[in-house]
Amino acid sequence: MRGECVYLQVMVQMYMKGWDSRVLAEKTGIKYTSMRRKLRGMAPLQLEEARRIQQALNCPMPLEELFARREKAA
Numbered sequence: 001m002r003g004e005c006v007y008l009q010v011m012v013q014m015y016m017k018g019w020d021s022r023v024l025a026e027k028t029g030i031k032y033t034s035m036r037r038k039l040r041g042m043a044p045l046q047l048e049e050a051r052r053i054q055q056a057l058n059c060p061m062p063l064e065e066l067f068a069r070r071e072k073a074a
Helices: 008-017 021-028 032-039 047-057
Strands: none
Touching: 008 021, 008 047, 021 032, 021 047
């Protein structure tokens, strides 16, 4: 999954808003390079960061659902 967002629901929410990871980074105050690494599962995502992302996306979905990791394809 290198290079892809491991959080399917986050990706869906970003798509519906027409955002990419750069816009999400700006809206949350998380550095763009850090945001990309976090969304790709290459760096840990802190609870406060997850909440900031949820708030920026204006998503009422529970964090557990929003940040459920995608399964690797067989």
